[in-house]
Amino acid sequence: MSTHAKQKRLTTASIRAMKGRDRVVCLTAYTTPIARLLDPHCDLLLVGDSLGMVLYGMDTTVGVTLDMMAAHGLAVVRGAERACVIVDLPFGSYQVSKERAFLSALRLMQETGCDGVKLEGGEEMAETVEFLVARGIPVFGHVGLMPQLVNTAGGFRSMGHSDAEAEKIRRDAAAIEQAGAFALVIEGTVEPLAREITASLSVPTIGIGASVACDGQVLVVDDVLGLFDGFKPKFVKRFAELGPVVSSAVQSYALEVRDGRFPAHEHTFQPRKR
Template identity: 70%
Template sequence: MSVQSVKRRLAPSDIAAFKGVRPIVSLTAYTTPIAKLLDPHVDFMLVGDSLGMVLYGLDSTVGVTMDMMIAHGQAVMRGSRDACVVVDLPFGSYQESKEQAFRSAARILKETGCSAVKLEGGAEMAETVDFLTQRGIPVLGHVGLMPQLVNTTGGYRSLGRNDKEANKIRRDAKAIDDAGAFAIVIEGTVEPVAREISTGLRAPTIGIGASPACDGQILVTDDIIGTFNDFKPRFVKHFANLAPLMSEAFANYAAEVKARTFPSAEHTFQVKNKTA
């Protein structure tokens, strides 16, 4: 009797192996329905702490908690089968020490079932990345613009426009690569610097506001479908604009309720006539 192989979910090692083979596709996911829609099309889904702004209306990602990340990580895992799922470590859950980072990461992996965690930081976080990877926790790095540091960097802006910034991003990316990250997000970095970094690293780079030469790309899903319109970064492309369609649907529903044309008979449960 032949044993039929069971298809498995993509792993961080699979993502790493795509470097030089084909571009890596990624989007954010925060809910089960969106995860189901994304699953056939992406290599990995990121349960990003951007959910704090997209779903909760926070001004930044700094207020996101571990409980929030775990709840949404669980939701995304329930909605996906094939794609690798990575969950962000939120601000304050890993910066204190490598031991704190391990406890936080281990909790996320145990309680969500995801395959990896992501953390922001460069050379200062290299020891932590090495500590985690040596203990069985795959890490997605994140350099360049780091949203969790918005309070110290003075806002969201592209980086690498001068030698000091560019050299820092180069050093950060190399340090996280050497520490064993399976891939590295490069965010908000001028194109020539991001291109140069991508060619020199072992790990694949995932660009967001970086370069088409990156080994893969990621965007916030709500950005590309036009449902998050608080602001539109230069690097975002609307592949659909669903907000007007949704608004129209809500308006039509409200109008029909007020006119008492909804619900009609077809949307209600009727008592069947009893036969003699």
């Protein structure tokens, strides 16, 4: 029997303790193979409802279901040994009541083995966050641009340009921290405001289209790898261009199939010699 204990994943408490000490590295993940590739390098893997757009071809995240999040959450947890795994609560699964939010979060925690859930919202969701945390559900907050509210926000746009909008985001961030969230995402928010909010909070802020001053950063992994050919936001930096590599590989495969060069002898099974 091995004498080495299985490595434990980072906890939400571990992520919170990184505030002011270490930058939090976060990426989205939706499948087991990708989670295994990201895990050694990331502190937090987010099973984002962005999977609706990245994997399912949706125009927004609004159509993502709890079933989808549970299936992909389980897949990512299977591939994670080190990173803390957080799963998004999809649109409609938590806004009706704090009790509904608890049942949705409970399902994700039980069915996937994830370390916590993420939900969007500020002051209006603070009571729900407090309710979940008091009942053992770690919560990752999300303020600024909130993709689930795209239909009422007038589309995907940067936030915090007006004094009123900036003040609302400040209040949102403070409310979610006070409600007990272990960290929060600041998305699509003007840089000085994201910097200011980060300095004002005692929990880590994870920026996406926010500020380098945030305590960590998150991007959609398909954007990072150049695999998603949809809308490319200003805040995305592609660290690889794998889309053309995949296309070229498939083109070579197709040519060899059509020319009768694949499969070759070494790719087939031959009768055993008697």
